[in-house]
Amino acid sequence: MAWAARLARLPSWLGLRPRPPAAVLAVAALISLAWSVLLLGLVSMPMASGATPAMAAGPLWICGVPGGAMSMGGGAMGGSGGAASPLQMAAEGMPMWSLMALAMMLPAALPATSHVALNSLQRRRGRAVSEFLVAYLLPWLAFGGLALLLLALLPGQATVMLAAALAIATLWELSPAKRWALNRCHRTSPLPPSGWRASLGATRFGVLHGGACVVSCWPLMLVMAAAPSARLAWCAGLGGVSLAEKLAQRPRRSARRVGMALGLGFVAAALAALSAGV
Amino acid sequence: MAGPAKFLRRDIWTLQSDDPIITGYANGVKLLRQRAADKPTSWTYQAAIHGTENAPNKPLWNQCQHGTWFFLPWHRMFLYHFEEIVRAAVIEAGGPHDWALPYWNYGLPGRNATLPLPFRKPKLANGDPNPLFESARASGINSGAALPTQVTSPAIALGRPHFVGAAEFGGGITQAAQFSQQTGRLENTPHNAVHVAVGGPTGLMANILAAALDPIFWLHHANIDRLWTVWVKNGTHKDPTQAEWREHTFKFFDQHGHEVSMKCENVLDPPTDLHYTYEEGVTAPAAIAPKAPPPAPPEGVKVADQIDRPQMVGATAEGIDLVGDPVAVEVPIDAAAAGQLSPAQHVYLNVEDIEGKRNPGVIYGIYVELPADAPADHAALDRVGNLTFFGIEGARSPEGDEHAHGLRGAMDISRFAQELAARGEWGGHSLSVSFVPAGLIPPEEPDPGDAVPASHEHPDTPVRIGRVSVFYDA
Numbered sequence: 232m233a234w235a236a237r238l239a240r241l242p243s244w245l246g247l248r249p250r251p252p253a254a255v256l257a258v259a260a261l262i263s264l265a266w267s268v269l270l271l272g273l274v275s276m277p278m279a280s281g282a283t284p285a286m287a288a289g290p291l292w293i294c295g296v297p298g299g300a301m302s303m304g305g306g307a308m309g310g311s312g313g314a315a316s317p318l319q320m321a322a323e324g325m326p327m328w329s330l331m332a333l334a335m336m337l338p339a340a341l342p343a344t345s346h347v348a349l350n351s352l353q354r355r356r357g358r359a360v361s362e363f364l365v366a367y368l369l370p371w372l373a374f375g376g377l378a379l380l381l382l383a384l385l386p387g388q389a390t391v392m393l394a395a396a397l398a399i400a401t402l403w404e405l406s407p408a409k410r411w412a413l414n415r416c417h418r419t420s421p422l423p424p425s426g427w428r429a430s431l432g433a434t435r436f437g438v439l440h441g442g443a444c445v446v447s448c449w450p451l452m453l454v455m456a457a458a459p460s461a462r463l464a465w466c467a468g469l470g471g472v473s474l475a476e477k478l479a480q481r482p483r484r485s486a487r488r489v490g491m492a493l494g495l496g497f498v499a500a501a502l503a504a505l506s507a508g509v
Numbered sequence: 510m511a512g513p514a515k516f517l518r519r520d521i522w523t524l525q526s527d528d529p530i531i532t533g534y535a536n537g538v539k540l541l542r543q544r545a546a547d548k549p550t551s552w553t554y555q556a557a558i559h560g561t562e563n564a565p566n567k568p569l570w571n572q573c574q575h576g577t578w579f580f581l582p583w584h585r586m587f588l589y590h591f592e593e594i595v596r597a598a599v600i601e602a603g604g605p606h607d608w609a610l611p612y613w614n615y616g617l618p619g620r621n622a623t624l625p626l627p628f629r630k631p632k633l634a635n636g637d638p639n640p641l642f643e644s645a646r647a648s649g650i651n652s653g654a655a656l657p658t659q660v661t662s663p664a665i666a667l668g669r670p671h672f673v674g675a676a677e678f679g680g681g682i683t684q685a686a687q688f689s690q691q692t693g694r695l696e697n698t699p700h701n702a703v704h705v706a707v708g709g710p711t712g713l714m715a716n717i718l719a720a721a722l723d724p725i726f727w728l729h730h731a732n733i734d735r736l737w738t739v740w741v742k743n744g745t746h747k748d749p750t751q752a753e754w755r756e757h758t759f760k761f762f763d764q765h766g767h768e769v770s771m772k773c774e775n776v777l778d779p780p781t782d783l784h785y786t787y788e789e790g791v792t793a794p795a796a797i798a799p800k801a802p803p804p805a806p807p808e809g810v811k812v813a814d815q816i817d818r819p820q821m822v823g824a825t826a827e828g829i830d831l832v833g834d835p836v837a838v839e840v841p842i843d844a845a846a847a848g849q850l851s852p853a854q855h856v857y858l859n860v861e862d863i864e865g866k867r868n869p870g871v872i873y874g875i876y877v878e879l880p881a882d883a884p885a886d887h888a889a890l891d892r893v894g895n896l897t898f899f900g901i902e903g904a905r906s907p908e909g910d911e912h913a914h915g916l917r918g919a920m921d922i923s924r925f926a927q928e929l930a931a932r933g934e935w936g937g938h939s940l941s942v943s944f945v946p947a948g949l950i951p952p953e954e955p956d957p958g959d960a961v962p963a964s965h966e967h968p969d970t971p972v973r974i975g976r977v978s979v980f981y982d983a
Contacts, residue, residue, distance in 0.1 A: 240753075350861075350978070352821055352846050419915065421862050421975030423826040424843065 244478050245338070246345025254348045254360040258337060265334040269463060272330075317383035321376060328375040331455065331462075332368060335470035336444065339477045340367055343419075343440050347433060350422045359422070359433040366437025370445045371452075378456040389459030390504040396457040397497035400450035404490030413482045415443035448473045454493070514780040516592075516609035518731055519788045521625045522617075530611055531627050531641075533604035537595040538640040538724050540602060549762035550594045556721035558761070559587065568768070569760055573717065575900055576690040576916075577683040578673055578749060580700075581737050582773040583759055584730055589776070589783050590761040590769070591727060597764040609785055612731035615661040615703060622655040623952070624707070628725050629653070641724045647709025647870060653952035659874045659892060660702040660947055663736050665920075666695035673749050675919035676857050678740055682751075690917040694894070695740070697918060700733050701899035702872050706949065710870030710970065717900050735787045738779060748777050819857065822847040823940065824978035828862070831896075832971045833871055833946060837879070839939035840977050847936030847981075855982045856926035858893060858942065862915040862975025868898045869970040873944040877925045887945050894920035896944060898972055915975060922979070942977055 242248040246255055315323075344360055351359040382392065403409050420439055422432045445452075451469045458465040472489055479485035524530055544551035547567065557563060559573040574583035592610045599608040615622045628641045629651045644651070672679040674693070681691025692701070708715025713723040720726050740746050749755065755774035763769045780786045823842040850856070858877065873896040874887055883890060901916060922940075929935045 236753075349819060350821060350824075352843055354845065419862055419975075421828055422824070423976070424821070424824040424841070424978075426826075428826050 241478075245341040247341070251345065252348040252356055254356045255341065255345050257357070258341065258344050258360065258364065262334065262337045265330055265337070268330060269334055269466065317380060320383040321379035324379045325372075325376060328379060328456075329372060331466050332371045332375060335452075335455070335466055335473065336368075336371055336448075337364075338470065339444065339474045340364070340440065342477070343367075343436070346419060347422065347436065351429070351433075352424055355425065355429060359429065362430055362433040363437040363440075366434040367441035367444075370438065370441040374445050374449060374452060375456070378453055382456055388504060388507070389457070390500055390507060392457040393454070393459055394497055394500035394504050396450070396454045397493055397500055400454050401490050401494040401497055403450040404486050404493060409447065409486050410483055412443055412447035413476060413486060416440065416447055416477060418443070444473075447476070454496075514784050514786040516607055516785040517788060518609045518735070518785055519611050520614050521611040521627075521728060522614065522621050523788070524611065526627050529605050530608060533599040533602070533608045534595065534611070534724070535627070535633075535640045536602040536604060537598040537608075540598040541595065542640065549766045550597075550764060553722070554762075555591055555594065556719070556726075559721040560718040562718045569762065571718075572759065574759075575696065575717065576680070576692045578680040578691065578693065578754060579683070579757065579759075579773070580680050580693060580696045581734075582754075582757075582776055585734050585737070585776050585779070585783075586759055586761060586771045588727065588730055588734060589771075589785075590763060592785075593764045594762075610727055610731045612735055612787065613725065613728040614732055614735075615656055616663055616699065616732075618658075622657075622661055622950075623653045624650050624725065625728070643713060643723045643725070646707055646712045646714065646723070647949065649949050649951060650707055650709070650712075653954075654949040655952070656703065656706050657947045657950055659698075659887065659895065660706045660872055661699050663695065663699050663739075665698060665892070665894060666693070667736065667740055667743075669694050669740075669921075670745065672747065673751075675917070676921050678746070679737075679749070682753075690915075692916075692918060694920070695733065695736060697897060698895045699736075700729075701897035702895050703729055704899050705868060705870060705872050705897050708868075708870065710868065712870075715868050715870055715899065716902065718902070734779075738787060741777075819980040819982055820846070822856075822936075822979050822981055824976050828976065829944075829974045830971050831869075831871075831873060831944060831974065833869070835943060835945040837941055837943040838977055839941055840979055841939050842936055842979060844937035850926060850930035850935050852927065854923070854926075855921065856923045857980045857982070858920050858922045859976075859978045859980060860896060860918045860974055861978060863896070863898065863901065863917065863972060864915045864975070865898060865901050865970055865972030867970045868901050869972055871946050871948075872897050874947050875920065876943040876945060877922050878929070878941050879943040879945075887947065893922050893925070894918060895947075896974075901972065919980075926979075940979060944974075 247259060251259075344363065347359050347363045348356045385392065418439065420432070420436045422436065423429050451473055455465055455469050472492075476482065476485050476489060519530060521531070538552065541550065541552035541555070546553045548554060549569075553561075554567070557567065557570045560571050563570075572583070573587070574580050588610065595610070596606075596608045600606055613621075613625055624646075627639075628643070630639055631642045631644070633639050642651070647654075666678055669676070669678040671677040672693075673682060675681040675691045676694065678693055678695055680693030680696055683691050704720060705715045707723075707725065707729070708720070713719040714726060714729075741748065756772060758770045758772050760768055760770045776782050823840050823846070825838055825840055829836055829838055858875070860875070874890075874892045875894045875896060876883075876887070876890060877893050879890070896918065898916065926935060926940075929938070929940070
C-alpha cells in the first residue's frame with residue numbers, strides 16, 4: 232500500500248475518525264499541547280555551553296536541563312557545574328521526561344483510549360479514559376526515573392552510552408521477546424460498566440496496556456534517554472517508530488525493520504565514538 | 510453477461526459415489542499429497558497458505574483472512590486457485606477436463622447435514638486408503654452424526670441487509686478498529702460453526718492452522734462461497750463499494766506454481782470473472798429477515814459509518830466461564846443511557862474478550878430472553894447467533910505474526926429489544942442472555958468405535974467470556 236494512502240488512513244486507525252468521542256479528542260489535544268510545549272521549549276532551553284553534540288559530556292537529559300548544567304565523568308564540562316547527587320540529577324530530568332512520555336507514548340495509546348471510551352457508558356467516558364491513561368502512564372514514568380538514575384550513575388561519554396543503548400535496542404527488536412510484548416499491546420481486558428468495578432477495570436487495562444508497551448518499547452526509551460543531542464528529533468523519530476510498530480499489520484516484519492535501522496544507528500554511533508578517540 | 514460458465518460446482522449429495530467428480534477429487538488429492546512439500550502445488554503447501562504451525566514461513570504461508578471483511582473474497586480466490594491446481598491433477602490422472610469442486614450443502618435437512626459418504630471410510634472398495642478420509646475429526650462425524658440446525662443454518666447471515674459490519678453479512682472493516690474481531694455473520698455461522706462441529710476438540714477442521722489439510726475443508730468453503738452468491742442474488746444486497754476493499758490485492762500460486770495476484774473487485778461475479786457457477790435448483794433455506802427492515806442509508810453515506818460510533822447501554826460487570834453446560838447471564842440495561850428506545854433504533858449484543866487456551870470443540874447457541882419452560886431441543890428456538898471459538902488459539906499466540914486479542918462477536922438483537930421496550934422492560938431492567946451448547950445428533954445406527962459424546966460432556970478446555978454488552982448504533 233502506498234505511503235500516502237496509509238497516512239490518509241492514520242486518523243481512522245487511531246480512532247480519531249469518524250466522529251470520535253469527546254474524551255478521545257481531549258487526549259489528542261493533550262498530545263498536541265505536549266508537542267507545542269516541546270517545540271517552544273526547544274527555543275528557550277539552554278544547550279550545554281561549549282559542548283559539540285558528539286563531544287557532549289553526558290546525556291542531554293542531565294547536562295541540558297535548565298539550571299542543571301552538570302556533567303558526567305569528565306569531558307568538556309567536567310567539574311565546572313558543582314557536585315550533584317545522581318538522584319538529584321535524575322529528579323531534575325523528570326519533568327522533561329514526563330513531557331516527552333506524553334508526546335511520544337500517548338499517540339500509540341490512542342486506539343486503546345478509543346476502545347475504553349467506546350466501551351464505557353457515555354456519562355463515564357471521561358472518567359474511564361482518565362483512569363486508563365493515568366494507569367497507562369505510570370509504568371512509563373517509573374521506567375523513566377530508573378533510566379535517568381542509571382544514566383546519572385554510569386560514567387561515560389555520551390556517544391558511548393548512545394551506542395550501548397542502540398546496541399541493546401537492536402538486540403531487543405530482533406528478539407522473540409519483543410514480538411511477544413508487541414502482541415501483548417493488542418490485548419484488551421474487560422471493562423465493567425459502573426461503580427468501583429468500572430474504575431478498577433479501566434485502571435487494570437491501563438496498567439496491562441502501559442506495562443506491555445513499556446516491555447515492548449523500553450530499549451527505544453533508553454535510546455531516548457541516552458540521546459546526547461537533537462532531543463526533539465529523537466523524540467519524534469522514536470515516537471513514530473513505536474506508533475508504526477503498534478499499527479503494523481505484520482509485527483514480525485516491522486520489528487525486524489526497526490531492528491535493522493537501530494543496528495545502523497549503532498554502527499554510526501560506534502564510529503562516532505571511535506573517531507572521537509574514546 | 511458472458512456466456513455460460515465453463516465449470517459447474519455441484520452439490521455432492523446429488524452425486525453417486527463413483528461419479529467422476531468424486532473419484533477425480535480423490536485422485537487429485539492423492540496426487541497433490543505425493544508432491545514434494547516445498548512445491549506450491551502440493552497438498553501441504555496449499556493448506557499452509559491458509560495456515561500452518563510449521564516454521565520458518567515459506568512464501569505466501571499463513572495468508573488466511575478471518576475476522577475481517579476480506580474473509581469472503583480471500584477464500585473465493587484461495588478456492589479458485591486450489592480448484593485449478595486440482596483440476597490439472599485430475600486431468601493428469603485421466604479425469605474430466607471440466608472438473609470443478611463440489612460443495613457440501615449441510616444447510617438442508619436430513620442426510621445433507623451429515624458428512625458426505627465418500628469422506629467417511631478409511632478404505633476404498635478396492636482396499637486402497639481413501640484419500641478423502643481423515644481420522645482427526647469430531648467423534649461421530651465419520652459414522653454419520655448430523656450437524657444440528659443451529660450449526661448449519663445460514664438463515665441469520667442471509668437475512669442481514671448489509672455486507673459491511675461485524676453484525677452484518679460479510680464482516681467489519683478491520684484496520685479501522687485495532688481492538689475488534691470483525692467477524693461477519695456468514696463467517697460466524699455456518700462457517701466457523703461447521704469448522705468446529707466437524708473438527709471437535711482436537712480435529713484438523715477446528716484449527717485454523719490445520720483445517721485445510723482435511724479434504725472436506727474445500728467442500729465446506731465451496732458452500733460458504735455459494736452462500737455469498739445466494740446473498741448477492743437478493744436484489745437489495747450489495748458488496749462493499751469502498752476502494753480499500755475493492756482494490757485490495759492478494760497473492761496465490763497458479764497450477765504451474767507461479768505467483769499470481771488478484772483484486773477483490775475482480776472476483777465479485779464468479780460466472781464472468783472466474784468461469785464457474787453453482788448448480789441451480791437447490792433452494793436455500795429462508796433467510797431470517799430483521800423484523801423492521803433498517804432504513805436505507807442516505808445517498809453518499811457509507812453503511813459502515815452507521816455503526817462506527819456505537820453507544821454502550823449496558824454490560825455485565827463480571828466475566829463468564831463456559832465449561833460445556835448451559836449458562837444464563839443478566840445484562841443490566843442502564844436506564845439513563847438506554848433512554849426511550851426509538852422504533853428505528855438498532856440494538857446489538859456483543860460478546861467480548863473471549864479467551865481460552867484451546868478450542869473446546871463446543872458451539873454455544875446464543876439466545877435472548879429464553880423462556881424458563883423452553884423445550885430441551887433448542888433447534889426450533891429463536892437464536893441470535895453462535896459462539897464458536899474458531900481461531901481462539903491464534904488470538905493468544907505470542908509467536909504468530911498477528912496481533913493477539915480475545916475474540917469478539919456482534920449480533921443484531923433489535924427485534925428482541927423492541928419487544929421488551931414495548932412491554933416497558935427495557936431501560937432499568939435486565940436482558941437475559943443464554944449460552945446453550947449445540948451437540949451433534951447421533952446417527953440411527955451408531956458405529957461403536959466412533960461414538961457421539963453427550964452434549965453435556967465437559968470439554969477439558971474451559972473458555973472465558975470477558976463481558977457481554979449491549980450497544981446502540983449512533
